[in-house]
Amino acid sequence: MSETKVAERLDISVATEGTTEEEYKYIGKDFPIRDAYAKVQGKAIYTSDIKMNNMLYGKIIFSTIAHGIVKSIDTSEAEKLDGVVAISTCFDAPDKEFNSGLRFVNHKMKPDERIFNQHVRYVGDRIGAVVASSEKIAEKAIKLIKVEYDELPHVFEVKEALEEGAPEIHEGGNLLGEVISKAGDSEAAIAGAAHVFEGEYRVPAVHHYAMEPHSTLADWDGDKLTLWTSTQNLFAFRIILSDILNLPINKVRIIKPTVGGGFGGKVEAVTEPVAAHLAMLVGRPVRVELSRKECFISSRTRHEAIVNVRTGFDENKKMVGLEYHVLGKAGAYASATLNVLGGMSAKAMILYKTPNITFHGKGVYTNTPIGGAMRGYGSPQIMTGVELHMDEVAKEFGMDPMELKMLNLPDPFDAHPKGGTLGNARIKDCLERGAELIDWENKDRFDNSGTVKRALGFAAAVHGNGVYPKHIDYTVIKLTLHEDGSFTLNTGNQEIGEGNTTMLMQVAGEVLGVEPMSFNLVESDTELTSFDLGTFSSRCTWVSGRSAKLAAEMMRVQMLEKAAQKLEKDPSELKLLAGEIALTDGTKTGLTYKDIAIYVQQELLEGELFVTKTYYSEANAGSYGAHFADVSVDTETGEVAVHNFAAVHDVGKAINPLATEGQIEGGVQMGLGYALTEDILIDPETGMVTNAVTKKYPIFRSNQMPDIMIDFVEEGEEPGPYGAKSIGEIATVPTGAAVVSAINNALGTDLRRLPVTKERILAALAAKQ
């Protein structure tokens, strides 16, 4: 039977079939991450754990000035050093421009960076690299290299960069591009509103701080280029490398070993073009691993942004118009800036309920580290803005912000301001349950007579599920039945440590009636698996999970067809039952999965039984969430302590509750840093990052974490697999605003700039007096 016919059959009979919720064997059950057994023993292999014969080490030469032209690079002393094999610079390397955040061929993203850049645009720009027999020698060689620059004037802040006469970072000026999205007429609605409010909120550039630094091992055998790399976007890297190194796509192979976290930072090609170029230059395997300092300076950051929020309300406190004007700091190169603004423009439409919404974002070049993809992809910036704004509006109205937000947040299946509906948008359930967990009703219960003030705060937020309708969104899942009845699940879906492949195995296991961990998994190798868009845009559960479910259903149809043939019955009389074929009433037929595999191979002479499902997502949905923080502030020192935290998320269905909680707990940790401590600081004179070391970049530690109460709203969302939708990104989106809201409530301030450091708190208190 052809695949099309199977699919047709699937649509009419199988898709509607299935177990009911109470009968799920593997969906909604806790599973440790698939490779935990290897990871706790130190046996999981990450990129930098791989060694090859003859392997060399590459270290990158970075620009030490913020803006200028490299005049000359004197490598003569470095070349004399024992162990130095090759040095390549902007004067000899391939110089085709690329965009590091590309996702697929013909994806419209401005190419404006090179492997090595002669026109340097920030401290940390790549200008060359040394290949040596050890990292140490390569580092020593770099110290012997003399670089001469023609310096150009620089600009570090977005508003200055847009001023007339500002130093031009790229040809055509510093306005990289604009993203405008409109529903209704916000201008007229706000002009005619009974109450109008406006505020400007600022959020910092932060570092992903995936525990595993960027690392790539490249090998060139004279015909084919092979990379092992820490990535969440491997198919796109194949396109980028094929393009800039002038190789056919089928001569570039990218393999993703175990990845030690990504959070968006590994969506973009950072070490890959360098390692690939160096390997081709020396004809030997080359590993390029960034140090932590280099990760801080020269990978990617969350976009620093200035978010202006304008709202209009009628006399009943109903929002009639909403406008976001955002300046996003692109940094030195275009990267994903316009896409991040595009992401913001989509989310701007689906949090508050008014038909009149405008989003206007500008991406601005500055001579600073590059803004790129990061968990939440624009949502933390605008949600922080609008939620702090709503607090201020509630204060003006003399209302409990809970009341104001409940009045203006959407109900399930409310109209999307641009047409269609919002889907099963469960933000109000999240707020209600969170309020209960944190006891919002008694929010004024704290004794604030002393110098330490304690209060609660909360924020609502939303993020998406996949990239539809912006551009293509595919995952391919191939399932094969083996001669002993076991299965292999093959996919380009890219695990980066969050558990998305565990989820795929649960989904396929549920359909096929086999223990999920019994699948053999083949993943993320451009040569052995089929195109997958990548691990970003909160698409893995929604798109890959759906693909796994459909693939498994196709396999079930095939298996029942073959079993029916063998048993001389109609497929409709049979079902799969934990490794065996049974009649629909549960009576076993004696035929097993193993028998089917052997029957197909040896009697039907059809080789192996396998199915391939190419799933193209044509749907999106909002994953809503609300966070509540219980915070105290010492008014004498500015010290903040977060005591308790509640996080409630509209997940549709938690396929793996253990992993879903894990995503939320990690998201809160990242969000606490966003609210209070994390900020990539730029020296205003030199443009150098001044805190590119872990000590000076305070990440929340175990002893600083609050207790976190978690609840899921599980009301299902079609067509998510078993009603499931995304959690990975939304998990961190509401945290920043919730914490700052609590601080403002404790102090009676209107702090609008993150991170809310001790200094900013003390300054706000001083200004109040």
Next chain:
Amino acid sequence: METININVNEREYEIDAAYEKETLLFVLREVLNLTGTKKGCGTNDCGACKVLVDGKPVNSCVLMTKKAVGKKVITIEGIANDKELHPIQESFIEKGAVQCGFCSPGMIISAKALLDNNSKPTREEVREALKGNICRCTGYVKIVDAVLDASKKMNA
């Protein structure tokens, strides 16, 4: 070639004496091929490279190998007993304490150092003992759960 001996996971290794000026992390990963110990920051701040040196948790990224000579070094590869996982490892799996896994070896080392000295720590004591180990995935919640669970198992 002049050599030195270092004892790692109850085994004596004879290595080139020139390595005594390298960090212990470098020797473990690049010379002995014990890649379970990870390099996260290289500046003594994140704990991904933690190993036990005479029972004490130490960041191997800043410890010169010379200082490990004559001492007993235990890495993540030496935590499991023959083919049996250590209870801490089991609990890390069961409680969902592992996501990307890059901090797990160092976390398990810190947890072992704690439980070897304090077999029934409180939640607060666990949080305090792990403050030198950064995790970017879990918010530490399930890691702390796992250590408390392991403590229970080890006392049973």
